[in-house]
Amino acid sequence: MNSSYDFDAPVNWRSTGSDKWDSVAEGVIPLWVADMDFVSPPELTGVLSARASLPFYGYNKRRPAYLEAIAAWYRNQYGVSVDTEDILPGPGTVPSLGMAVRAFTKSGDGVLVMTPVYTPFFRVIRESGRKVVEAPMELDGGGRFVFDRAALERAASAAGGTIPLALFCSPHNPGGRVWAKEEIQSLLDFAQKRNMIVAADEIHGDFVYGGSFASGGSSVSGGGGPGFVSTASFPGYAGNVITVSGANKSFNLGGLHASHMVVRDKTLKAKLRSVLSTGAHHDPDIFAELAVETCYTKCAEWFAGLRLYIRKNLEAAAVFLNAIPGIKTWVPGGTYLLWADARGLIEKTGCENDGELVRRLEEEAKVKITGGSMYGKPGEGFVRINAASPRSLLMEGLGRLEAWAKNKP
Ligand SMILES: Cc1ncc(COP(=O)(O)O)c(C=O)c1O
DSSP: OOTTOOTTSOOOOTTTTOHHHHTSOTTOEEOOSSOOOSOOOHHHHHHHHHHHTSSOOSOOOOOHHHHHHHHHHHHHHHOOOOOGGGEEEESOHHHHHHHHHHHHOOTTOEEEEEESOOTHHHHHHHTTTOEEEEEEOEEOTTSOEEOOHHHHHHHHHHTTTOOOEEEEESSOTTTOOOOOHHHHHHHHHHHHHTTOEEEEEOTTTTOBOOGGGSSTTOSSSBOOOOOOOOGGGOGGGGGGEEEEEOSTTTTTOGGGOOEEEEOOOHHHHHHHHHHHHHTTOOSOOHHHHHHHHHHHHHOHHHHHHHHHHHHHHHHHHHHHHHTSTTOEEOBOSBSSEEEEEOHHHHHHTTOSSHHHHHHHIIIIIOEEOEEGGGGOGGGTTEEEEEOOSOHHHHHHHHHHHHHHHHTOO
């Protein structure tokens, strides 16, 4: 690997306008929002700096190489062939999900989500004047969330049998599940039978530790599991699926607000195009387009090194956390997020719930993590920890948590 990639390099994004760092008090280690603490690939900063020094920032004409780079990433990373005609650039993953809600449902309609799930799913549904229809998932003994078919059936019939849209998070934030092909197929089948469209948020799709990571040498349970299967690889369901993704997580480009959708069906594509154009989204801006293209064409090696580094972080963090009485966690199959059962610690420390636990950890232990109830009822008593930081920073943050927990009666 290129030796200039140093994922151990300490970073401190305080006072840079970083949401992750500047939203917490001085001295607090931020292990919350899903943003990474690594220096961007030098190949990327080189290209963006060169473009910034060109004193022309007028309207940009879409570069064919941008769409070709996305198609090549699908081919090389997921083994899926995508026609560039079927790629729609979007203004970010969450705004694109909001656009799907507006394109495929009308005011008052229900939109299905399997909980716990990434919190903005609830927001884009409610703020569009639609109703959240929840199908809670089950947690199996190995710390994995699994679809609850009966809950899905119940949710569908409670909504009068018609739910035009489901938002699906794959891989799963916060639980870290990488859904197996059969599970995705069963969901698509369920949707097709009910004329439901599935908008799949696959923004974490590059962070999977299956395949070559399967054994991992891990001394804690979890990890491994299936490789990533994109919903774009089920041609039989094209009329029921839109796939939303982007380079934002893999290359930490959240501040550039670019994403893309793969939509093979003409009718779905036309509806989305119309919502995109009335929402005034034409193309990513000059820097976003160039960044996505550069990451997908020049930074695959950086990403492969990063994923290996994060996988080791997840293992080290899981071993460490499991030694703290009252916490139980697992190495996730995907994402850079650890999902931990903190019910024992909540009880031991006299906290009322996960919300109080994370608040006290931030105020007293100076480490900020995320409470699980934010993601829906099945998340109550759990916490989510972002492991995408240099290992020394991550372990220092977890050390603070451990010391705090130890000092409680
Ligand atoms: C599942 C999921 N979707 C979407 C996003 C945000 O993506 P974007 O910045 O492209 O809107 C995140 C960020 O944490 C996420 O975890």
